[in-house]
Amino acid sequence: MTPEILKQLLFQMKRIRFVEEEIARRYPEGKMRCPTHLSVGQEAVAAAVGLALRKDDLAVSGHRAHAHYLGKGGDLKSLLAEIYGKATGCSEGKGGSMHLVDELVGFMGSTAIVAGTIPVGVGLAYGMKFKQNDQVSCVFHGDAAVEAGVFYESVNFAALKKLPVLFVCENNLYSVYSPLRVRQPKGRSIAKMVEGLGLSVRVGDGNDAAAVYEMVNEAITSIREGDGPRFLEFSTYRWLEHCGPSWDNDLGYRTEAEFLEWKAKEPIGRLELALRSDYEISASEIELMDVDIEQEVSVAFNYADGSPFPEIACMYDDLYTDSLNSETKPERLLD
Numbered sequence: 001m002t003p004e005i006l007k008q009l010l011f012q013m014k015r016i017r018f019v020e021e022e023i024a025r026r027y028p029e030g031k032m033r034c035p036t037h038l039s040v041g042q043e044a045v046a047a048a049v050g051l052a053l054r055k056d057d058l059a060v061s062g063h064r065a066h067a068h069y070l071g072k073g074g075d076l077k078s079l080l081a082e083i084y085g086k087a088t089g090c091s092e093g094k095g096g097s098m099h100l101v102d103e104l105v106g107f108m109g110s111t112a113i114v115a116g117t118i119p120v121g122v123g124l125a126y127g128m129k130f131k132q133n134d135q136v137s138c139v140f141h142g143d144a145a146v147e148a149g150v151f152y153e154s155v156n157f158a159a160l161k162k163l164p165v166l167f168v169c170e171n172n173l174y175s176v177y178s179p180l181r182v183r184q185p186k187g188r189s190i191a192k193m194v195e196g197l198g199l200s201v202r203v204g205d206g207n208d209a210a211a212v213y214e215m216v217n218e219a220i221t222s223i224r225e226g227d228g229p230r231f232l233e234f235s236t237y238r239w240l241e242h243c244g245p246s247w248d249n250d251l252g253y254r255t256e257a258e259f260l261e262w263k264a265k266e267p268i269g270r271l272e273l274a275l276r277s278d279y280e281i282s283a284s285e286i287e288l289m290d291v292d293i294e295q296e297v298s299v300a301f302n303y304a305d306g307s308p309f310p311e312i313a314c315m316y317d318d319l320y321t322d323s324l325n326s327e328t329k330p331e332r333l334l335d
């Protein structure tokens with residue numbers, strides 16, 4: 001692992017953290033009028049997977065997608081403008097936080113329907129197989145997505161056809177307020193279960209960005225060589241409430257002690273420490289990173305806030321349906 005890669009990992013994680021924390025800080029202003037699931041505490045997987053993927057690889061995600069989009073090279077201004085519902089957003093202001101699409105960087109979609117994009121990611125990989133190229137399709141999902149039927153159909157199909165899919169499961173122990181113990185049988189390992197479905201699997205510490213990067217790289221190399229899909233399960237922990245900008249440990253579904261235990265393992269400080277002690281990266285170099293990110297984030301928020309809302313006439317653009325009639329035309333809705 002070169003110091004350059006480690007610095008890039010640190011930069012990406014810091015950037016994601018700053019953006020998410022600034023969204024949380026500004027959310028009460030009421031200008032971001034969509035449900036917003038933040039990834040504070042979970043930055044390492046998004047940063048490392050994003051760095052290991054090529055620009056022409058494709059990725060899909062779910063409701064907690066900001067970090068995945070930024071990691072994949074998504075444009076910060078387009079992300080924030082989307083969350084502000086503006087025409088300059090990556091989904092032209094019609095999607096909001098949970099519906100990010102940006103073909104320019106191979107981010108092929110995120111959706112609020114848990115597990116909804118898993119078959120989409122597998123379908124993208126099926127297309128790659130037909131084209132006989134060495135692209136990879138990355139499917140980001142949470143621990144709860146494996147409770148959806150479509151997960152099994154998709155994994156089965158990917159294994160059967162030896163498709164170039166990288167499944168990345170971020171196991172943060174919770175589905176909204178429900179811990180794993182009330183959702184899945186005691187002692188079950190998600191990775192082991194998926195191994196039983198015919199995939200090669202590995203489990204890793206999702207707060208160790210360097211380790212995640214190495215595991216993802218190894219998996220991607222194998223996928224590109226035609227060895228079929230891989231499944232990686234990373235343990236991690238979200239710090240804020242499931243949806244929204246606040247701390248919610250007072251609700252009682254998890255303990256403050258558990259939260260603090262995970263916070264102590266947080267990925268950014270850990271890598272920063274390693275860079276300073278093992279690679280002699282100076283404090284001022286790291287401070288410069290912070291200054292650059294703060295500036296970029298501030299400019300991007302101003303851009304999002306100052307951008308126009310979409311024109312009403314665009315409401316039905318980019319839809320697959322041809323069933324619009326005079327009753328549902330935009331002009332009619334304005335009456």
Ligand SMILES: Cc1ncc(C[n+]2csc(CCOP(=O)(O)OP(=O)(O)O)c2C)c(N)n1
Pocket residue numbers: 063064112113114115141142143144145172174175176242
């Ligand atoms: C099909 C479906 N069922 C239920 C929900 C409600 N829901 C939204 S997010 C979520 C939790 C998902 O947990 P996980 O996949 O582990 O991701 P995390 O929120 O922990 O990142 C649920 C149950 C939904 N959006 N879609």
Ligand SMILES: [Mg+2]
Pocket residue numbers: 142143144170171172173174175176
């Ligand atoms: Mg979860």
